[in-house]
Amino acid sequence: MTVAEDPVKLMKQQVGKAAALRVQSNSIVGLGTGSTTAYTIEYLGDRLKSGDLQNIVGIPTSFQAEVLAKQYGIPLTTLDAVDRIDIAIDGADEVDPQKNLIKGGGAAHTREKIVDYLAEQFIVVVDSSKIVDRLGSSFPVPVEVIPMAISPVMQAIKKLGGKPELRMGVKKAGPVITDQGNMVIDVRFDAIDDPANLEKTLNNIPGVLENGIFVGVTDLVLIGEVKDGQPSVREL
Numbered sequence: 236m237t238v239a240e241d242p243v244k245l246m247k248q249q250v251g252k253a254a255a256l257r258v259q260s261n262s263i264v265g266l267g268t269g270s271t272t273a274y275t276i277e278y279l280g281d282r283l284k285s286g287d288l289q290n291i292v293g294i295p296t297s298f299q300a301e302v303l304a305k306q307y308g309i310p311l312t313t314l315d316a317v318d319r320i321d322i323a324i325d326g327a328d329e330v331d332p333q334k335n336l337i338k339g340g341g342a343a344h345t346r347e348k349i350v351d352y353l354a355e356q357f358i359v360v361v362d363s364s365k366i367v368d369r370l371g372s373s374f375p376v377p378v379e380v381i382p383m384a385i386s387p388v389m390q391a392i393k394k395l396g397g398k399p400e401l402r403m404g405v406k407k408a409g410p411v412i413t414d415q416g417n418m419v420i421d422v423r424f425d426a427i428d429d430p431a432n433l434e435k436t437l438n439n440i441p442g443v444l445e446n447g448i449f450v451g452v453t454d455l456v457l458i459g460e461v462k463d464g465q466p467s468v469r470e471l
């Protein structure tokens with residue numbers, strides 16, 4: 236594949252691979268969700284197969300990550316069976332200059348937040364289109380909600396100045412159902428001036444399980460970009 240054919244796919248591949256190369260043997264690895272970390276999981280599998288990497292065990296952040304890890308031969312474990320996570324690699328929908336994130340474009344942010352926050356090192360992999368000056372500029376905040384609380388949570392979010400929309404399935408009639416059996420409300424805000432405060436405020440609404448704002452947890456962002464017609468990876 237060339238830059239001209241599919242630049243975004245190429246950026247995701249490059250950055251997914253760059254993150255996989257940072258994983259060391261004998262580590263417990265949080266496996267993120269989405270189209271970018273899918274490449275990380277694939278390359279981790281390649282490294283295991285070639286013998287370049289040995290004795291890693293993955294903790295998936297979603298059913299998708301679990302399926303991919305099994306497909307690429309990465310042994311899996313659960314949080315009950317480990318006392319630490321050495322490194323987690325995950326995607327994001329937006330990244331601000333302080334490395335705060337909006338996640339949950341794939342409705343996986345609840346499990347992602349649990350795994351990513353536990354990791355000693357948390358690396359985010361994105362293509363350059365995800366970099367924003369202020370969170371919420373292009374992507375709504377995903378909020379996972381227990382189904383019986385959808386209406387009151389929508390009302391509470393409107394009172395906060397947000398514009399909530401129930402996320403609907405694609406190639407499936409009705410709302411998206413998360414890996415936990417809940418629903419997702421995508422919320423647009425005119426401006427998110429204080430992401431840490433908004434994260435807490437949303438989570439305090441009864442019926443909300445978790446929202447997709449991640450504050451102060453990212454150690455490193457790897458950004459895939461195309462420079463002078465060549466794919467490259469930049470660090471933030």
Ligand SMILES: O=C[C@H](O)[C@H](O)[C@H](O)COP(=O)(O)O
Binds near residue numbers: 269271343347
């Ligand atoms: O729920 C999904 C996750 O937060 C993803 O990591 C995020 O949506 C980025 O996904 P992608 O790499 O496909 O853009």
